[in-house]
Structure formats: structure tokens, C-alpha cells
Amino acid sequence: MAQAGEAPTVARKVGIYTRISRDDEGDALGVARQRDDCERLADLRSWQAVKVYEDNDVSAFKRNVVRDEFELMLKDLRAGLINGVVAYDLDRLARQPRDLERLIEIFDERPRLEFATVTNDINLATPDGRTMARVMVAFANKSSHDTSRRIKRKHLELAQQGKSTGGAAPYGWRKDDRNKVDPEAAKAIREAQRDVLAGVRIGTIRTRWQQQGLGNPRAGTKRMAHHHVEQILTSPRLVGYQTYHREILFGEDGRPVMGEWEPINTVEEWEAVCVVIAERKRKDPGRSLARRYLLSGIARCGLCKNKIRGQNNRLWKPGSKATKYTYQCSVVNGGCGKVGRVGEPVDRLIARLVLEEQREKAAATGVPIEQQWAKEQELADVVGDIAQLLEAEKTKQITVSTLLQLLPPKERLRDELRLERSRFFKEQKQKQAKGNTADLTEDEFFDLPIERQQEIILHSLSAVIINPVGRGNRRFDPDLIDPVWRE
Ligand SMILES: [Zn+2]
Structure with missing residues (x-):
């Protein structure tokens, strides 16, 4: 890294951000290598790298993880101590859309900030760059969810053995022992279920629960989401069924896997409630809304x-x-x-x-409504190219610098195609959802x-x-x- 005193005074001062995450395990792209590449890029742009921010072994994807150095970098950027950021890639810099937005906010406040990443050709200083960054972070966020799903596999195994997977006790069971029924909560659930069968709306139950502090509202607030109440009243856990991602788990014998906890409902009671709620939704999607008139306001x-x-x-x-x-x-x-x-x-x-x-x-x-996106093959090809390049570098067929020359245009094309495709499908879905009004x-x-x-x-x-x-x-x-x- 260049020393502050030696560099020409005209050079823009930038910070380098590196992060190593669990995803890097196996083919560890070490912090040192990230830093080298970033510094080289800063040199190329004639920027002066004055500070390195290094977050180690934390996942930017996890919502509640505070990345100290990332926070410090935002602070320095806002205070004008640095006038730009160089990162290895957008993934490492901001995997959460929220982090990206905080960064963009500073770029809004302070025009003429510099921005560069080694692997993507993105510039947060331009509106186009921001749009692209948002799309990419959204995609990365999704793939992180996929990763975290893999980590959850051990929870699935536990669930299949009828074991609890940890976490807070669901409403209806005791906080100190989630296998034992909490009598007061169980009573509230049964009452609410009877009301539902009698035609009472979920919204009414929600209001009552909020007033009485029932249903495990979030700490510090009495508010509860509509779907949260609905989940409590229809949870398969009520009859002892083991679930995984809200779906009932079935064993090898084709029968539901039973948990170790005490049930609150019989299967018949529970099914009736589920059916009534499902039917109500189908018949009367607008029911939860107050009566409104077609031309009100028109x-x-x-x-x-x-x-x-x-x-x-x-x-x-x-x-x-x-x-x-x-x-x-x-x-x-x-x-x-x-x-x-x-x-x-x-x-x-x-x-x-x-x-x-x-x-x-x-x-x-x-x-006519088109069903197929015309460039599916083109996208598949470029994704394949990228994988090949990465593989070639890994197996030392090409050098990192060759990789870094070849990669950005491919990645840019891939991201543009993905953006185009998601727009195409979004429009399709909207068309389908709205149906053909002409008929x-x-x-x-x-x-x-x-x-x-x-x-x-x-x-x-x-x-x-x-x-x-x-x-x-x-x-x-x-x-x-x-x-x-x-x-
Ligand atoms: Zn009038």
C-alpha cells in the first residue's frame, strides 16, 4: 500500500475493503489476495489507497452481524477521510441490500466519490451503476439464502428424528420447555379456532390478541402480523406433526413424522380450522378489507x-x-x-x-403474450464461460491477472442478461396475474x-x-x- 506522505497530493484517497467469509472456505480467497488485487486496481486508476478495512470471517449475509470495519469505512467516507472505495467484489462489500443502500446514500450526499471493484465493472457514482449494483446484490442475497439453506440441513435431520430444532418456543408451548403445553396459550388458541369456525375474521382475533397481549407479540410492541395469527391457528405442530420450513415432514413409511411435544388439537379439529381458513381465502380474497365502493375517489x-x-x-x-x-x-x-x-x-x-x-x-x-424469453441460451452460455474461466484459474491454466482481464466483460453481459430476464418474467407474471381484461x-x-x-x-x-x-x-x-x- 502506498504511504500517505509519498503519494502525489493530487491523488484521490480511497479505502480498500476486504472481507473473508465462510463461503470462501475450501478455495479461500484470502484477505491478502483481495487486498493485493484492490491495491493494483487503485494504482491503475491513480488513486491513493490510504486505508485498508478488513472484516474477517463474518458473513455479510447474516442480518444481525455488525461488520466493524465496514461501519468504520462508512464513517470515514462520510467524514471525507477517504474519497472512495475499492473492494474485491460487490458480494464482499454489500451482500445485504440494506448495506448497499447505506453506501449509496453516502454517494448521494458526497458527489465525486470514487468506486471500483476488481471483478465487476460497476460504478456506484452513476445511476446505471446503482441499478446494476442493486440487481447484483439482490441476486447475491438470494444465493446466500441458498447457502444458508444448506447449513440448515442438519436442522432437517434433527426434525426427521422428531427432535426440536431449537429457537424460541412457538406460541402454545412453555417457554422453559417447548415440549410442554402452556395451558393459558393453548386455551387462547382453542378459543380463537372456535371463533374462526363460527365465522369470525382473523383480523378480529388479531385485534383481541393484541389487546390482551396474547400470541407472542414482538418484544416492546403489541402488534402482530395477520399471517402470524393465521400460522399459530393452523400450525401442524398443534397436532404434533413435525415440520420443516412450514411443510409437514413425512417419514419413509409415508406418514407424518411426529414430534416429541404434547399436541394441542386433535387432527380433526385442526383440519377443520385449516379448511375453513383456506376456503375463506379462496372465496373472498377481499373480505378482510372494509367495504369499498368502485367509484370512490374516481x-x-x-x-x-x-x-x-x-x-x-x-x-x-x-x-x-x-x-x-x-x-x-x-x-x-x-x-x-x-x-x-x-x-x-x-x-x-x-x-x-x-x-x-x-x-x-x-x-x-x-x-400476443410471449411465453419464452428469447435469450435463455445466451445466458446459459455466458454462465458456462464464467465457470470455465474460474476453473481455469483454479487449476492454474491461466493467471489471476488473465482471469481479471477476461472476467469483467463476461460478468457484465451475464448481469445485463439476468436483469433483462427478470424484467421479462416480472412483466409476464403481472400480465398473468391481471388476466386478460378484454375477455x-x-x-x-x-x-x-x-x-x-x-x-x-x-x-x-x-x-x-x-x-x-x-x-x-x-x-x-x-x-x-x-x-x-x-x-
Ligand atoms: Zn358538489
Whole structure:
């Protein structure tokens, strides 16, 4: 490393960051070698490496591990003691998206910072570089999850033997002995399950548990996630089934592996609860949401142009087939309060018009949905090339410096292709999830969750103007409803 006093004063001062992780075991890419490569790179760029930050044998992937030197480096960077970072690769520098964002934040605050890694051609000082870095860290994060899954294999073995895998006792069992039932918690679970069978919503149970401090809320807060309550009430552990990653484990004989703990439910009780919750989800995905009206916030008053919301209308005649809601300009919301309309015919009219329009548009363009990403082979090839290069260096067929010359363009291509592919599949998934609205019937439309209905409406319309009616005019007049089409 160059000494501060000897280097030309114009050189930018950078820090070198190295880390050795458990992943390096076997083909240990030692800290010393990382440092050498980083220093060479700094030299190439005419930067002055003034400090080396070295985190040893900790995994950046583990969320709670504090990397002292990494923290120190961020501090120095922020304070202006160094004006850039050189690292061996992005993986070692920031495996957690959170760490990367903290680093990027500093690059935002302090323009003209330098950045380089030996193996990737990434520059955090540019928006493109940041995007690419985010993608790469996301990928690396995923592969770390894969690694940590391998480490968990011993937990699987323990689970298969019906042994506990450690960790905090699940709700329902005693904290000091997770094989023994905690009577109070077990009672709360059974009560909640009975409620669920009687039609009570999970959200209601969650609220009650939060108020009473039940269900193992996180320390310091009484809040619990909806899915957490659901998991407690449907956990296979309740009947003694051993699980692994929330799936029931089956033994060689095809039967569930039984744990050593005391069960809380019979299989029949537990299955009933699971079935009811599963069915409720399927039938009524929007049920947990409060009642919302299709054109709330989309409709506007024809007189004052204020946004109009839907509301229950108790004055609506009992026995009428129309649902009892209206769109009402409201003084409370800053409107004139003079315009209102029965909701259901407005919703029907607007849905029909929008679906017709989208059908016509689809017929005119007729864009087919592609299923295959065209460059799959190209990506496979470049991934293969990279593996070959790494192997060649490992077996000393090529030198490190040759490797470092050949690798970056390949890696860049690979990362670009991966980014392209993930975008392609994301769009595919979104298209699939949204279905083909052009084929929707009116009834199918109204069966969709309200958010989807609104999204479809807003795709075609920017607003729906509801104009006032004359006195005594009780019949619904479609001409007084003005859809405002998007260009
Ligand atoms: Zn109004």
C-alpha cells in the first residue's frame, strides 16, 4: 500500500475493503489476495489507497452481524477521510441490500466519490451503476439464502428424528420447555379456532390478541402480523406433526413424522380450522378489507367537481334489489353536498362502458403474450464461460491477472442478461396475474377484488362526472353520468 506522505497530493484517497467469509472456505480467497488485487486496481486508476478495512470471517449475509470495519469505512467516507472505495467484489462489500443502500446514500450526499471493484465493472457514482449494483446484490442475497439453506440441513435431520430444532418456543408451548403445553396459550388458541369456525375474521382475533397481549407479540410492541395469527391457528405442530420450513415432514413409511411435544388439537379439529381458513381465502380474497365502493375517489360532482365517495344510504327503500349505497357529494369533504346518485346503476354503467372500450382496443391491437424469453441460451452460455474461466484459474491454466482481464466483460453481459430476464418474467407474471381484461364479462368483473376493478376502470377513465338531476326525477338517467376517457 502506498504511504500517505509519498503519494502525489493530487491523488484521490480511497479505502480498500476486504472481507473473508465462510463461503470462501475450501478455495479461500484470502484477505491478502483481495487486498493485493484492490491495491493494483487503485494504482491503475491513480488513486491513493490510504486505508485498508478488513472484516474477517463474518458473513455479510447474516442480518444481525455488525461488520466493524465496514461501519468504520462508512464513517470515514462520510467524514471525507477517504474519497472512495475499492473492494474485491460487490458480494464482499454489500451482500445485504440494506448495506448497499447505506453506501449509496453516502454517494448521494458526497458527489465525486470514487468506486471500483476488481471483478465487476460497476460504478456506484452513476445511476446505471446503482441499478446494476442493486440487481447484483439482490441476486447475491438470494444465493446466500441458498447457502444458508444448506447449513440448515442438519436442522432437517434433527426434525426427521422428531427432535426440536431449537429457537424460541412457538406460541402454545412453555417457554422453559417447548415440549410442554402452556395451558393459558393453548386455551387462547382453542378459543380463537372456535371463533374462526363460527365465522369470525382473523383480523378480529388479531385485534383481541393484541389487546390482551396474547400470541407472542414482538418484544416492546403489541402488534402482530395477520399471517402470524393465521400460522399459530393452523400450525401442524398443534397436532404434533413435525415440520420443516412450514411443510409437514413425512417419514419413509409415508406418514407424518411426529414430534416429541404434547399436541394441542386433535387432527380433526385442526383440519377443520385449516379448511375453513383456506376456503375463506379462496372465496373472498377481499373480505378482510372494509367495504369499498368502485367509484370512490374516481367519481366527481358535476356541480363543484369535488371527489365523491360511496356511502351506505339507510334511506334507501328496504327490499329494493339495488345495494344500499350511493355516491354523494359531501359537505364534510369540502363539496357542495347537492349531488348524489344511487351507486349500483352507476357502477354497472361504467363497468359496461369500460369493458366495451377495452375489448375494442384489444381487438384492434391483438398483442400476443410471449411465453419464452428469447435469450435463455445466451445466458446459459455466458454462465458456462464464467465457470470455465474460474476453473481455469483454479487449476492454474491461466493467471489471476488473465482471469481479471477476461472476467469483467463476461460478468457484465451475464448481469445485463439476468436483469433483462427478470424484467421479462416480472412483466409476464403481472400480465398473468391481471388476466386478460378484454375477455371479462360484467359479472366476472364484479367478482374481482375491488382494487382490481378500480385499476381496470382507471386504465380507461380519469374520472366519472355525476351531474345533478332535476327535482322529483327518480329514474336513473345514464346521460347524466359522464365518463372522462383517458387520451
Ligand atoms: Zn358538489
